[in-house]
Amino acid sequence: MSAAFRERLSRYGLLGPAVLFVGGVALMPVLYTLWLGFRRQLPIFGISRFAGLENYRFLLADARFWNALAHTAYFVLLSVSLELTLGLAIALLLNQSFPGRGLARALVFVPWAVPSVVAARFWEWIYNSDYGVLNYVLGTRVNWLGDPRWALHAAILADVWKTTPFVVLLLLAGLQVIPEDLYRAARIDGAGSWQLFRHITLPLLLPVILLALLFRTMDAARVFDLIFVLTGGGPANQTETLVVYAYKLLYRTLQFGYGSAVAVATFLFVLTLSLAYLRLLGRAWQTHGE
């Protein structure tokens, strides 16, 4: 055995367990789902056969799927843009030095530490149309979770509350690596605070902003627990998102084939969005990365 061969062997040998693990835990289920998507698999009907594109053809005509896709897109757009705007504002604030900053920083992260299901449970109480604190504060009697016009917005607000801290965390980290000298130099040159923000903070923070955008979009597009607990997709499917729909197909009605097709469609939706961001991110790194 030559030394080169032995080295190559040990290199691959050492990689082996990791490859097996990732392959078994991550890749296998994904491929299996992909394969199921091309099958008609209904254990109750005793049906298990190859179906080609049948599921995808049905999907194109399935009003409930498009309804779920529209809600998912709306959820992503609104929640992510709110989280980013709010997150940036809070991060800038927390980056200033003021008395009690440590406490304020700790408090801001509390919602992120609460598990989604628990958060959803107490938002359920906040939104309760009779006892809920939201109606009490506003002096209204709005049926937040039961009115088709409000329910999705109520879910978005709860998501914003829950995940803005995550955005703050990322942006704050990004802000802290911007060298203080840059600001000092700019101030000597007579720059105002808007100019400091516009020409120093924003460009240098851009890669981090895009990263936060990427993470949040991927997460928001797969929203499940929050909505599942708050409304279960109701009223009248007005809050049903892609993953909630896929869950119902797969686990409540055992349509393994079609459910997998919906899961694959969700995956493609998330993938498309992510690739678009990654491209933007790559460009941002190139221009401002160093």
Place this chain on the structure above:
Amino acid sequence: MRQRLVVSLGLLLLVVVGGSCSWHPAVGPDEPVTIVFKHSKHPRYVALAELIQKFEAENPGIRVREEILPASTDEQHQFYVINLAARAGDFDVMDMDVIWVPEFGRAGWLEDLTPQVSTAELAPLNPAALQADWVGRRLFGVPWFVDAGVLYYRKDLLDKYGFGSPKTYAELVDTARAVLAGEHDPRLTGFVWQGMQYEGLVCAALEFIRGNGGDLLRGDAQPALTDPHTLEALEFMNDLIRTYHVTPPMVTTLNEEAARNMFQSGRAVFMRNWPYAWKFLSDPNSPVAGRVGITLVPHFLGHSSVPTLGGFHLGMNAYSRHKREAIAFVRFMIRYDVQKEVLLKLGVLPAHREVYSDAEVRQALPFLRDLVPSLERVQPRPVTPYYLMISQILQPELSAVVAGLRPPRQAMQSAEQQITHLLEAR
């Protein structure tokens, strides 16, 4: 090289298959067999241990191990589906929501009990509940305990305004409006039920529909959703909210517990719910204790009351390795004396009808008198292996009616189209 690979693969296969065969321990005649009983956390389920001890005393060769299922019925269903689809044989007796029995049976996951259970054992069980266990000529489960939709009413308020408990929906609306007008309490509402988009809405809606002579399906496969009786009943559900103002619009967020909380805090005159609510309402700490009555769910004029059946059934895993022992346990659980203990110790309503005329039972639980008529009139949700799929189609459409988003005809036409498509694909 290649040959050696084939041989070693073959050997590997032999080891795996042979190994799995030898998993079944060869049980000697006097070694006890352990069967696993999967059940959910029913109220006072701790008392099950006593019943199991009794069973083990009677059957010295059998040990029963309890294994508790996840808390929500959705997760329980998911547990069974995942495990049974993988042909898991590590549990023997299954505790199932009544609506899963035909589905699991059709999937081949449940053992046919017809050769094992005699007609004499089945005869005293609630016939409507038993009906839900038959798929064709095969019996895939036995009712363990039953549930029925009931109407709770505020006895004190009805007495105050000189009303008896309502029989028809028209009487309910009149009574509720008179009480609401007299009480001038902005926090009091008339009639609450389960209006959230979930299984409970189907149960509640079915009582309105059948109370008007309509139904969801004719036979086990023909949708009857655009039948005028069905549409009229759904129109009425919407009218309760938007015309009579007897049901609050927030009914679209109510499940069983949310409705019970409202009723228990004195915020509703009437409530549709299951019998479980009784023990909470009559608890000494409950604000409405002693002021609540139970009666049949209402019906429309010229029709009769049809409460929806709920409850849990026992079945046997088709992949069980101890079928003889498992069936003994299932048969034990539907015996008269055991069913009586199911009522007295577990606090759930047994499927055995004779228990309700037992002198000791009548004395211990006098409120049962008002409950028995509901149990006698109960009807199961459509008994079909496709029920869960049909329900998933119906839930959003019924929710659209209750939320006032679509008129009943439009919603039901859409549901009917989807169901027809689904059943055609069988």
